[in-house]
Amino acid sequence: MEPRAHRARRDTAADDDRIARGLVQGDERCLDAAYRRWGRLVHTLAARALGDHREAEDVTQQVFVAAWRGRANFRPDRGTLPAWLTGITRRKIADALTARARRTELTAALGAALEHTGGSHEGPERIIDRIVVTEELARLPRVQRDVLELAYFADLTQTQIADRTGMPLGTVKSHARRGLQRMRRGLALAATGG
Numbered sequence: 683m684e685p686r687a688h689r690a691r692r693d694t695a696a697d698d699d700r701i702a703r704g705l706v707q708g709d710e711r712c713l714d715a716a717y718r719r720w721g722r723l724v725h726t727l728a729a730r731a732l733g734d735h736r737e738a739e740d741v742t743q744q745v746f747v748a749a750w751r752g753r754a755n756f757r758p759d760r761g762t763l764p765a766w767l768t769g770i771t772r773r774k775i776a777d778a779l780t781a782r783a784r785r786t787e788l789t790a791a792l793g794a795a796l797e798h799t800g801g802s803h804e805g806p807e808r809i810i811d812r813i814v815v816t817e818e819l820a821r822l823p824r825v826q827r828d829v830l831e832l833a834y835f836a837d838l839t840q841t842q843i844a845d846r847t848g849m850p851l852g853t854v855k856s857h858a859r860r861g862l863q864r865m866r867r868g869l870a871l872a873a874t875g876g
Contacts (some may be wrong), residue, residue, distance in 0.1 A: 700762040705753050717746050724771050731775045737782075740824060741774045748774065748848035755820050777846065781828060784835070818868040828863030829854055 701719065704712030715849065724745050728738035748770050749756075756766050819827055832838045832846065844851040 698763060699758065701781065702756070702758040705749070705763070706756055706758065708753065710718065713746065714752050714765060716749070716767070720767050721746070723764065723778045724767060727768065728773050728775055728778075732778055732782075736824060741778055744848045745770045747850070751848060751850075767864075774848070781831075796827055814869065815865075818865045821868060822861050822864055826857045826864065829857040830861045830865075834857060 698719075702714045703713045705716055721742060725738050725742045728741035728745075729735055732738055732741065745767060749767060752770075756763070772804070819830065822830070829843055832843045833840065838846065840854045841851060843849075844854045847854070849857075
């Protein structure tokens, strides 16, 4: 008679294999099953590396979107699905850390520019405008802010942003539009003193 623990491991391995093969074939139920089974692992890896649970949630979403979009590249005979997801997670964490560093650099550059405006041709109104725009950008939800920063500061097209983030192009366009609308409303309120 087979020990219960051994049988459970074998059943789990068979289920993992079924999920992996279904994912490769485009079965959305298998994507859902993969998320339920390994979403916590992905989130934990991201949260530990980033130290920010909201950012880890973004990375977790990006990992599973990238897994779905790149499912044709996964080879179940070469490795396990959790190992493949872990590799995607590491790349998405690196992207998040790069974006964080870029935001820090932009903030520092803006601060330095504001300090050196004494001999500049920029008037106080222009400096205030930049500060207000920067503050409105910081108030946006993280994903909208990231999309707009990639578009305007990294000079990426929406297609390039979709490729870099793993988001569908339509989602990138929606985040850009909503982010710009929110900024427009915020700037209008700031202009009227509201």
